[in-house]
Amino acid sequence: MALFEARGIQKRFGARVVLENISLAIEAGTVHGIMGPNGAGKTTCFHVLTGHHPPDAGSILFDGNDITGLKPHVIARMGVSRSFQMMNLFDDAVVIENVMLALPAFRAVSGSPLRETFGDRHLVDLALTVLDQVGLAGRAWEKAKDLSYGDRRALEIAVALAAEPRILFLDEPTAGLGAQATQNLIRLIQKLRQHYTICVIEHDMRFLFELADTISVVHWGQVIVEGTPAGLKANKWVARSALGEVA
Amino acid sequence: MAAMLEVTALEKVYTKGVLNRTPTFRLTADFGIERPAVVGMMGPNGSGKTTLFELITGSNAPTSGEVKVLGRNIHRVRTDQRDRLAIHYHQSYQVRHFRSWMPNAMMQPAGSDYPMVHLFDEPQFNTQDGYIGFMLDFFRRLRAEGRLVFLCVHPNEKFHLEILQEICEQFIFVQKGVVTSIPDFDALMAFEPARSYLGGLLADRAA
Numbered sequence: 001m002a003l004f005e006a007r008g009i010q011k012r013f014g015a016r017v018v019l020e021n022i023s024l025a026i027e028a029g030t031v032h033g034i035m036g037p038n039g040a041g042k043t044t045c046f047h048v049l050t051g052h053h054p055p056d057a058g059s060i061l062f063d064g065n066d067i068t069g070l071k072p073h074v075i076a077r078m079g080v081s082r083s084f085q086m087m088n089l090f091d092d093a094v095v096i097e098n099v100m101l102a103l104p105a106f107r108a109v110s111g112s113p114l115r116e117t118f119g120d121r122h123l124v125d126l127a128l129t130v131l132d133q134v135g136l137a138g139r140a141w142e143k144a145k146d147l148s149y150g151d152r153r154a155l156e157i158a159v160a161l162a163a164e165p166r167i168l169f170l171d172e173p174t175a176g177l178g179a180q181a182t183q184n185l186i187r188l189i190q191k192l193r194q195h196y197t198i199c200v201i202e203h204d205m206r207f208l209f210e211l212a213d214t215i216s217v218v219h220w221g222q223v224i225v226e227g228t229p230a231g232l233k234a235n236k237w238v239a240r241s242a243l244g245e246v247a
Numbered sequence: 248m249a250a251m252l253e254v255t256a257l258e259k260v261y262t263k264g265v266l267n268r269t270p271t272f273r274l275t276a277d278f279g280i281e282r283p284a285v286v287g288m289m290g291p292n293g294s295g296k297t298t299l300f301e302l303i304t305g306s307n308a309p310t311s312g313e314v315k316v317l318g319r320n321i322h323r324v325r326t327d328q329r330d331r332l333a334i335h336y337h338q339s340y341q342v343r344h345f346r347s348w349m350p351n352a353m354m355q356p357a358g359s360d361y362p363m364v365h366l367f368d369e370p371q372f373n374t375q376d377g378y379i380g381f382m383l384d385f386f387r388r389l390r391a392e393g394r395l396v397f398l399c400v401h402p403n404e405k406f407h408l409e410i411l412q413e414i415c416e417q418f419i420f421v422q423k424g425v426v427t428s429i430p431d432f433d434a435l436m437a438f439e440p441a442r443s444y445l446g447g448l449l450a451d452r453a454a
Contacts, residue, residue: 232377235380
């Protein structure tokens with residue numbers, strides 16, 4: 001049984017049908033890619049899968065439980081974590097604070113001032129462990145706004161990981177990143193895949209071809225094709241475009 | 248079993264105004280498609296392609312004649328279910344507006360959960376990425392699942408003709424409101440109005 005599954009998802013905004021029919025299954029321990037051209041409905045798909053928009057039809061299953069229509073924070077507590085396409089960090093806080101605020105253990109003692117929490121060695125260690133996973137443990141006490149764009153992306157992932165997810169959704173993680181930062185991100189996701197099931201929504205085909213085990217291609221609000229990177233790359237038109245032969 | 252699509256004595260006339268009934272544009276069509284297929288549609292701008300798509304999806308009412316999808320008159324199907332029979336994709340997104348004077352309760356249900364006829368209005372075939380191949384695979388899958396696919400392309404590059412040749416079994420050519428059915432790609436290439444419309448692209452092909 002797949003860890004995460006969407007069946008026949010439809011989403012409308014008034015007369016505009018953004019998702020017509022999205023069905024996909026993500027097996028535990030895999031990296032699944034959702035890719036599509038601009039305007040295909042990828043980000044809406046992401047919002048619906050992670051519970052930020054309820055679907056108008058269809059259902060979403062996580063670990064066999066129907067989570068359709070549940071509030072985003074309920075879904076998050078069940079183990080579905082997500083990053084955001086828009087940078088979503090506390091800039092004036094230090095790196096470790098951003099992570100601590102997202103720790104379930106921190107939420108359990110919420111109400112106490114952060115200063116006291118820093119005194120809680122256990123919470124600090126937990127946050128450092130999370131930061132270590134994304135390679136930022138050494139920069140824990142720097143202000144978030146002083147990080148490079150690529151490191152901020154890694155910190156966003158750390159914030160998502162702090163919630164102790166079983167599946168991690170990343171929305172266009174390469175957006176705004178240069179070639180070197182993208183390569184670093186590929187290495188980071190390859191490391192994280194040893195511990196998490198990951199779903200990456202991405203426009204960049206090459207990025208997903210390098211990372212994903214399985215890919216759903218979304219267009220016109222539907223999964224138009226699905227397969228492995230090798231299978232998709234074998235498509236005549238993909239091969240031609242990569243070689244710059246289509247003209 | 249009913250034909251996938253029957254367009255019978257269909258006519259849409261646009262006039263100058265409510266009082267001045269001088270026709271400004273007239274579209275006529277009469278054709279049928281029995282079985283699932285991928286049908287290419289082309290014709291000059293302003294020839295009536297999008298109007299024909301709207302008449303098939305039931306978002307535009309005909310002046311006379313009828314459109315039947317799997318035996319159901321699309322203009323008598325509940326407005327909130329018409330897109331379960333025929334769906335019009337405007338480039339990359341879908342907008343559905345349906346108006347009818349008759350209340351939905353007095354009309355027929357669509358009888359389908361997923362559209363039977365898919366009309367793709369000039370999809371963006373971008374040369375930079377490989378999505379063309381995935382789109383063509385999607386059209387093939389729809390056809391294999393028993394759907395009817397219309398692909399409207401305004402060919403202005405050689406690879407557009409290649410796409411049409413690869414994927415379309417038959418064609419519809421629309422010019423000045425006249426709709427002509429053409430059985431296959433070779434017949435399309437031999438059809439004089441299509442040759443003159445494609446002009447320069449054909450010269451390139453011969454070269």
